[in-house]
Amino acid sequence: MKIALRVLIRAAICGQLWLAPVVLAVIETYEFSSPDLELRYHQLSQELRCPKCQNQNIADSNAPIARDLRVVLYEQLEQGATDDEILAFMVARYGEFVRYRPGVDRNTVLLWAAPGLLLMLGAVGLLFHFRQRPSARSTDLTEAEQAEITRLLGEPRD
Amino acid sequence: MRAKRFIPLVAFAVLAGLLFRGLSIDPTELPAARLGQPFPDFAQPELNSGRQISVSALSELPALVNVWATWCYSCRVEHPYLLALAEQGVPIYGLNYKDEPVKAREWLAQLGDPYQLNVVDKEGSVGLDLGVYGAPETYVVDAAGHIAHRHVGVLDEAVFQRDFIRWFPAAASPVVAVGSEGEQ
Numbered sequence: 212m213k214i215a216l217r218v219l220i221r222a223a224i225c226g227q228l229w230l231a232p233v234v235l236a237v238i239e240t241y242e243f244s245s246p247d248l249e250l251r252y253h254q255l256s257q258e259l260r261c262p263k264c265q266n267q268n269i270a271d272s273n274a275p276i277a278r279d280l281r282v283v284l285y286e287q288l289e290q291g292a293t294d295d296e297i298l299a300f301m302v303a304r305y306g307e308f309v310r311y312r313p314g315v316d317r318n319t320v321l322l323w324a325a326p327g328l329l330l331m332l333g334a335v336g337l338l339f340h341f342r343q344r345p346s347a348r349s350t351d352l353t354e355a356e357q358a359e360i361t362r363l364l365g366e367p368r369d
Numbered sequence: 370m371r372a373k374r375f376i377p378l379v380a381f382a383v384l385a386g387l388l389f390r391g392l393s394i395d396p397t398e399l400p401a402a403r404l405g406q407p408f409p410d411f412a413q414p415e416l417n418s419g420r421q422i423s424v425s426a427l428s429e430l431p432a433l434v435n436v437w438a439t440w441c442y443s444c445r446v447e448h449p450y451l452l453a454l455a456e457q458g459v460p461i462y463g464l465n466y467k468d469e470p471v472k473a474r475e476w477l478a479q480l481g482d483p484y485q486l487n488v489v490d491k492e493g494s495v496g497l498d499l500g501v502y503g504a505p506e507t508y509v510v511d512a513a514g515h516i517a518h519r520h521v522g523v524l525d526e527a528v529f530q531r532d533f534i535r536w537f538p539a540a541a542s543p544v545v546a547v548g549s550e551g552e553q
Contacts, residue, residue, distance in 0.1 A: 305402055
């Protein structure tokens, strides 16, 4: 009996540990008509940004607007909307801001190009760096300079 | 190669300039996606009369559409200024956003009613179509029925004079000072 209880407790603890990552998201119950819809719900709710609490996606946010958007997302999925249609619906209302992967337009082109540009900048910098190093090093000392160094090194310290 | 030694200085100046610019940008202010589009149609009850209304009820244009709720503290701050604007002859339509109509009617009875009429949006569906993400928000609907401007947060004298006045030149005459008392 005691052993059974211990096993039960251990199982309960393990069960909770296993659940831990799941609890990070807001808990809500939606009945999906297919597991595929549920998967898409999770993907999309993590890709859509909450307009109110801007550094959270709508899956994590407790803001009322995030809840509303989750409901809309659920309803549209059940009605058979495609991912693109749902994203277009959200963007029409909240702008590209609402996507964590915004489309490329006048406002976001710099955002998309930045990694490439920075990489190129770095490459150019490195190129210059390695090109100029050897020439800088090869300046030999004149005899007078060498003598000066020897003299300085030979001076007693105070 | 003299110029090379100035590269760090230039880089610093550019970075400092960008960061300084960043100080005066409010990241919570989102560009309105609906700008330039017709005000989205709706079928909702009116707050006081209970009759069903649609977008055609916004008849006196240009007008303000003010998104408010009794649970919204800033709306209370903003309310006296809306009253002052209404007195100036600026038409204001209310969107009572995710609120209890009973509480909303009480609020208007107590604090005064600056609105031509109020759209009851208990579920927030009109708000969703507009791209509302909190209250208060105030929209300008221009003479053609298009959304011309959105302001997020408390509307006060300074904001009105800066961003709204061009649609309501008649309100340029001094707005009652009582309006700015809620300014933070």
